[in-house]
């Protein structure tokens with residue numbers, strides 16, 4: 458079943474066509490890789506599917522609903538979460554507070570509900586909600602084997618843990634679909650191996666994953682399906698094996714990587 462798709466998605470900046478008429482499909486329950494050389498349009502496509510940017514043409518559908526142009530917070534509440542290429546943690550906050558912020562983002566609307574007249578009721582409600590948010594964040598940290606680090610400041614974590622903490626924060630919004638933008642960037646081989654296991658574990662929870670990644674070992678090992686962009690256009694789509702042997706892909710991308 459297709460959980461998300463784009464139809465003819467195009468994003469033009471002035472004269473630059475960053476993404477051109479891309480039809481991209483994400484199948485529910487799978488890990489989809491999005492690869493391509495630098496400047497191919499991967500992050501632009503991510504931004505246009507997650508509400509950080511609006512396509513100049515084309516459509517985005519989530520569970521068959523047209524979400525083109527929806528703002529990021531609305532898309533998040535519908536069940537799509539993401540991480541970014543660069544680390545965006547609150548470095549002076551604790552590890553668990555960073556995860557709780559993700560959960561607050563999801564529940565924020567309800568927490569503000571009965572603002573004035575129901576202030577006492579809402580105080581009790583917020584206390585309860587805060588405890589639930591803490592418990593939930595705690596269980597996500599256990600999932601990431603970071604339970605013992607929950608009171609550390611985020612800035613004191615080793616790099617690989619910081620990147621995984623960002624994923625934990627995104628998961629705290631309870632998404633059905635998770636976008637990861639270069640999750641292994643800057644990781645050493647041990648950290649990358651740990652990340653691969655983590656991503657598989659997330660998929661096994663039933664969460665659909667789309668990832669942009671330059672690390673070919675990671676992409677080829679964990680993706681069920683891969684889409685390749687080149688100069689803003691879709692060049693190929695298939696299993697890792699099909700992509701590995703696609704002459705157009707080898708010329709545009711993998712060939713260069715193997716040099």
Ligand SMILES: Nc1ncnc2c1ncn2[C@@H]1O[C@H](COP(=O)(O)OP(=O)(O)OP(=O)(O)O)[C@@H](O)[C@H]1O
Nearest residue numbers: 470473474475493494495496497498499500501502
């Ligand atoms: N806000 C913008 N204004 C103008 N041009 C942009 C903007 N964002 C992206 N571009 C251009 O669009 C093209 C695609 O960029 P994008 O960042 O999406 O590529 P990418 O595949 O994610 O690259 P990388 O692997 O290096 O992160 C590039 O030529 C880039 O310079």
